[in-house]
Amino acid sequence: MLLNNPPLAPSLPKEGDSRMAYVGRFAPSPTGPLHFGSLITAVASYCDARAHHGQWLVRIEDTDIPRISPGSEDHILRSIDAFQFDPDADIIFQKNRLNLYESAIEQLHQHGLVYACQCTRKMLGSNHIYQGTCRNLNLALKDQAIRVKVSDQEICFTDRLQGRHCSNLQHDLGDFVLKRRDGIINYQLAVVVDDYLQGMTHVVRGADLLDNTERQIWLGKLLGYPQLQYMHLPLAMNDQGQKLSKQNMAQALDLTQAQQLLQQALRALRQPEVELNSPAQMLQQAVAQWNTGLIPHSTELHGIYL
Known part of the structure; x- marks a missing residue:
């Protein structure tokens, strides 16, 4: 093992209720309006939390400020x-x-677990596995990217839908960035810190984030945080075989059709x-009938929405 430091004792005060057996969340990024794929995640995370x-909770993940889309x-x-979701706490914004x-x-x-990196994308070329070029250079952190050290070990977890998933971060990725040279905090760090501070126990999100999970588990271990339970949902796909996303110009949710869209998401x-009714009553019925065993154990959903 390259890292033999013990996990760090949490130094930040937890905001969540540690007595809760289940705390879940919906955490969209405002890089575009919500689309049907986002709604599937919101509905599943809500129903799973309420059924337990x-x-x-709702968290706006907006650390990548240059990518925030006006109005989103x-x-x-x-x-x-x-859609008459009722979060159990005030919505928080990561940019605040x-x-x-930091x-x-x-x-x-x-504890010697991060270091400054002066490598540019041009210097790294097409190699997606970072080779540790700056790991032992002892550069000052100011005005540089900051990477976290990973170790040559397999990290595994059992996803509630996707089954066992493993990665050796040193072999598959290398030391990864927590803070960019321009000062933007990386998603991997922000999500781990906030999930701990908000007392999260369960994460329900799209399968496009499945490969992020080992990085987040590793960071959580270094920081001394408890490991979460994960459920990665199959992604809604369009007719071209692309996931519904802001990058693929997925249609924004028509908020005048909330009942119909809720029914389609379920x-x-x-x-x-569920019967067409007020969104709140539809969600109440959906929670009462919630059955994760019926969700497809796949990473994609086809032919459900245009």
Whole structure:
């Protein structure tokens, strides 16, 4: 093992209720308006939390400030209202919590677990596995990217839908970036810190994030955080075989059709039918009937929405 440091004791005060057996969340990024794929994730995370008598929170993951799309944050907030989701706490915005992520980096730095990297994309070329070029150069952290050290060991977890999933980060990725040269905090760090601070126990999200999980488990171990339970949902695909996403110009949710869209989302998740009613009553019925065993154990859903 390259890293023999013990896990760090958590230095940040937890905001969540540690007595809760289940705390889940919906955490969209405002890089575009919510689309049908986002709704599937919101519905599944909400129903799973409520079916377990747990809490459900909403977090806006907006650390990548240059990529924020004008109006998308407002559309997300209006969507939460239109579908009558009822978060158990105030919605938080990561752009207002940058000091917390900086504190986590400093905590890791004090234990020799991160380092500055001066490598540019041009220098790295097409090699997606970082070779540790700057690991032992002892560069000053200021105005440089900051990478976390990984170790030559297999990290595994059992996903509630996708089964056992493993990665050796040193072989598959190399030391990865926590903070970019331009000061932008990487998603991997922000999500790990916030999931801990908000007391998360369960993560329900799209299968496009499945390969991120080992990185987040590794960071959590270094910071001394408890490991979460994961369920990665199959992704809604368009007719071209592309996942519904902002990059592929997925259609924004029509908030005047909330009931119909809720019904379609539950059908996509293969859940029992719910009657058209107010969104709140439809969600209540969906929670009462929620059955994760009916969700397809695949990474893609085809032919469900255009």
